[in-house]
Amino acid sequence: MVGMITFTLVYIGPGDPAAIIAGDEATPEILEQIRADLGFDRPFPVQMGDWFWKLLHGDLGTSYFSRREITELITPRLQPTLSLGFQVVVLSTIIGITTGMLAAWKAGSRLDRNLMVLAVLGFATPGFWLAFLTIWIFAVNLGWFPVIGYSPIQDGLFAHIHSLFLPVMVNSILASAFISRITRSAMLEVLREDYIRTARAKGASELSVFLRHAFRPSAIPVATVIGASIAGLATGFVLTETIFAIPGLGRMLVDAIVRRDYPIIQALLMVVAIVLIGVNLIVDILYAYIDPRIRY
Amino acid sequence: MAVISDSSNEWELAPPFSTRLKGMFGSTYRAAKRDLVLAAAISVLLVGLFLAVFAPTLARTDYERTDPVNRMLAPNSHNWFGTDNWGRDVFDRTIVGTRMSFLVGFSVTLISTVLGVGIALVISYFRILDAVMMRFVDGFLAFPTILLALALISLIGPSVGNVIIALSVTATAGKIRLVRGAVLSLRESTYVEAAKAVGVPIPRILLLHILPNIVGIIIVQATFTLASAILAEASLSFLGAGVPEYVPSWGNIIATGQGYIQVGFHISFFPGLFLTTTVLAVVLIGDSVRDHLDPRLRGRLKTTAAQQ
Numbered sequence: 001m002v003g004m005i006t007f008t009l010v011y012i013g014p015g016d017p018a019a020i021i022a023g024d025e026a027t028p029e030i031l032e033q034i035r036a037d038l039g040f041d042r043p044f045p046v047q048m049g050d051w052f053w054k055l056l057h058g059d060l061g062t063s064y065f066s067r068r069e070i071t072e073l074i075t076p077r078l079q080p081t082l083s084l085g086f087q088v089v090v091l092s093t094i095i096g097i098t099t100g101m102l103a104a105w106k107a108g109s110r111l112d113r114n115l116m117v118l119a120v121l122g123f124a125t126p127g128f129w130l131a132f133l134t135i136w137i138f139a140v141n142l143g144w145f146p147v148i149g150y151s152p153i154q155d156g157l158f159a160h161i162h163s164l165f166l167p168v169m170v171n172s173i174l175a176s177a178f179i180s181r182i183t184r185s186a187m188l189e190v191l192r193e194d195y196i197r198t199a200r201a202k203g204a205s206e207l208s209v210f211l212r213h214a215f216r217p218s219a220i221p222v223a224t225v226i227g228a229s230i231a232g233l234a235t236g237f238v239l240t241e242t243i244f245a246i247p248g249l250g251r252m253l254v255d256a257i258v259r260r261d262y263p264i265i266q267a268l269l270m271v272v273a274i275v276l277i278g279v280n281l282i283v284d285i286l287y288a289y290i291d292p293r294i295r296y
Numbered sequence: 297m298a299v300i301s302d303s304s305n306e307w308e309l310a311p312p313f314s315t316r317l318k319g320m321f322g323s324t325y326r327a328a329k330r331d332l333v334l335a336a337a338i339s340v341l342l343v344g345l346f347l348a349v350f351a352p353t354l355a356r357t358d359y360e361r362t363d364p365v366n367r368m369l370a371p372n373s374h375n376w377f378g379t380d381n382w383g384r385d386v387f388d389r390t391i392v393g394t395r396m397s398f399l400v401g402f403s404v405t406l407i408s409t410v411l412g413v414g415i416a417l418v419i420s421y422f423r424i425l426d427a428v429m430m431r432f433v434d435g436f437l438a439f440p441t442i443l444l445a446l447a448l449i450s451l452i453g454p455s456v457g458n459v460i461i462a463l464s465v466t467a468t469a470g471k472i473r474l475v476r477g478a479v480l481s482l483r484e485s486t487y488v489e490a491a492k493a494v495g496v497p498i499p500r501i502l503l504l505h506i507l508p509n510i511v512g513i514i515i516v517q518a519t520f521t522l523a524s525a526i527l528a529e530a531s532l533s534f535l536g537a538g539v540p541e542y543v544p545s546w547g548n549i550i551a552t553g554q555g556y557i558q559v560g561f562h563i564s565f566f567p568g569l570f571l572t573t574t575v576l577a578v579v580l581i582g583d584s585v586r587d588h589l590d591p592r593l594r595g596r597l598k599t600t601a602a603q604q
Contacts, residue, residue: 120583124576126527128534129550129568136561147557235442239531243554253443254535257450265447273438 063264070267074249080150081237081248084164088171088233093226096176100183100222105210107188115180122177128239131170135243138166150246167240174236175229182225186218193217219290227283234272334584340577348398351391360384360542371562378562380552389544390567396533396545397526397574400460404525407464409518412471417502419472420479429472436469441524442531449537456539463528467521474517478510512589519582523575530571546571 063070099119103112139147145166151159190196191214199213200206238250245251249268256264347354362382369379377386419426436444445462452458482488483506491501532538533547534554541548546567553564 120579121572121576124523124579125572126530126568126575128531129564129571132550132554132557132564132568136557140558140561231440235440235531238443238446239535242535253446257446257537260450265450269439269443269447272440272443276438276440 063261070264073264074252074267074271077247077249077252079152080164080246081241081250083153083160084167084171084237084240084246084248085230085233087161087164087168088175088236089226089230091168091172092175092179092229095172096179096226097183097222099176100180101187101210101215103180103184104187104191105206107184112184116184119177119181122174125174127170127174127236128243130174131167131240131243134166134170150244164246167244167246171233171236171240175233178225178229178232179222183218183222186221187214190214190218216290220287223283223286223290227279230279231276234276331584333580337577337580337584340573341581344394344398344574344577347391347394349395351388351394354391356385356388360544377566378560380549380560380563381556386549386563386566389549390546390570393544393546393549393567394570394574396456396539396543397529397571399456400463400529400539401522401526403460404463404467405518405522407460408467408471408521409514411464412468413475413507413514415468416472416475416479417507420476420483421498421502426476430476433469433472436466437473439466441466442528445528445532446535446537449532454532454537454540456543459529459532459538462532463525467525471514471517471521475510475514478513479506482506482509516582516586516589519578519585523578523582526571526575526578 062068063073099115103115106112135147139145146163149163151163153160187210196209196213199209204213234250237248238253240246241248241250242254249271253265253268255261256268362384363379366375366379369375371378375385375387377390380386380389415429419429439447441463444466445459448462448465449458452461479502488501488505491505496505529538529545530547530550533545534551535547536551538547539545549567550564550571553560553562553567556563
């Protein structure tokens with residue numbers, strides 16, 4: 001279904017890539033030739049069937065422009081995006097859960113209110129503008145980080161993390177705002193349960209009540225929101241990679257859209273959808289781990 | 297059959313839409329008098345609406361005319377927010393940009409709410425239609441909003457109308473899922489069963505018994521759609537896939553300033569501040585409407601809004 005939507009969307013578009021490839025001075029004969037080369041003269045179901053068949057064999061198609069295999073084009077782009085994604089997910093989970101639990105611990109206090117104000121701000125702040133502000137403060141004025149640019153892991157781990165520091169921070173802060181908010185409300189809900197009162201009554205310390213009795217039951221909505229925030233990251237990366245000039249998949253998508261390189265747009269949307277479906281699956285499996293009563 | 301279900305019976309089952317809505321606005325007004333944050337948020341939104349309508353007449357310069365002599369000026373007494381790389385006044389472009397954000401935000405919210413609620417109500421009573429429609433909805437929701445909108449716009453071309461269409465498609469899919477879930481659970485409730493038992497026709501049940509009871513969810517969800525649509529329009533315009541470059545929009549102006557970060561910080565800073573403030577105001581209003589309608593929901597609906 002996801003594949004059908006992707007393919008149909010891209011197919012029905014009025015833009016003609018053949019005209020773009022051929023340039024301004026192309027004759028109609030050349031256009032026809034290019035269309036035939038790319039298989040545009042075949043009927044729609046044949047094109048779609050062909051695309052699906054290749055997809056099942058791990059073939060994402062060929063770029064209209066460079067005429068190279070898309071799988072080949074994607075490979076060098078994976079590292080920056082995956083590294084960014086990994087760092088953001090780890091960092092935002094840590095920040096989100098810690099601040100959420102702190103807020104729940106001191107519910108109603110000034111700390112709680114301030115943290116929640118920050119969480120609302122995190123929702124309202126556009127990532128690309130926050131990225132702009134951090135570049136201006138930390139790269140342009142303080143000179144702690146390069147303004148743009150990316151060094152791969154091969155250049156050394158430190159240089160790699162250093163070059164990704166700002167984008168990681170921007171995305172983590174925004175993603176952790178949600179996680180924090182959900183952690184707080186889930187914790188507060190669980191803390192009202194009878195067994196928490198029992199745990200307190202038997203003399204368990206407040207810390208142990210929090211970490212051992214209350215955290216696990218409240219982890220289910222938290223896992224859900226972490227999964228959802230990964231979907232948000234896919235969008236965030238398109239913007240962040242554009243601003244920070246990171247040669248990742250997000251940047252590749254924007255470039256492909258500008259050039260109307262449809263096979264790449266299709267392939268990348270498919271990859272994103274598959275990754276997100278995978279994330280949902282992992283979250284579902286985590287549910288069973290968090291709460292043994294859930295069985296599949 | 298319809299004879300039995302005269303209107304006086306229905307009034308007891310569910311108060312009509314208009315009464316509830318009026319009560320809601322009246323109490324929002326009273327809540328705003330007590331709550332300064334809410335009052336501030338509402339004022340910000342009203343100022344924004346005012347600017348969206350009147351900004352072109354308020355602008356003191358021709359915000360589309362280039363003026364190379366005065367390019368890249370820092371904020372000063374004449375150009376409050378400075379000028380951009382073509383010498384255009386950033387303050388004027390920013391207030392005119394309000395119009396684009398509000399136009400896209402409110403259109404997407406209105407279209408997706410009307411379509412989403414309509415479709416959800418209809419399909420919830422036709423099993424086959426429901427199954428087919430929900431597969432489409434799931435398919436659309438498998439992609440993050442902005443990516444899908446980007447792909448759509450790359451096909452149909454960047455224009456204001458197309459941005460609204462692209463964003464409405466995904467927002468509608470989200471609404472269908474939310475409202476359908478609510479309708480399905482209400483369908484099992486005793487008062488709907490009672491209405492069915494006395495022979496109220498299904499369209500009437502949907503409109504008079506079920507709809508009034510999900511108005512709260514719909515309104516709260518609408519505020520989050522508004523916030524996300526304003527952010528999405530700015531993001532798309534920032535990437536160059538939103539409204540065309542010559543139309544001032546907050547996203548466009550920020551994108552312009554991005555290239556001049558070393559010398560023209562002011563170009564991106566001010567429109568971003570407007571954008572953040574507006575979205576913040578909408579989110580805060582949504583939060584307090586939700587708390588007001590149902591204090592138990594604190595912190596929950598937000599997740600559904602975030603997922604879209």
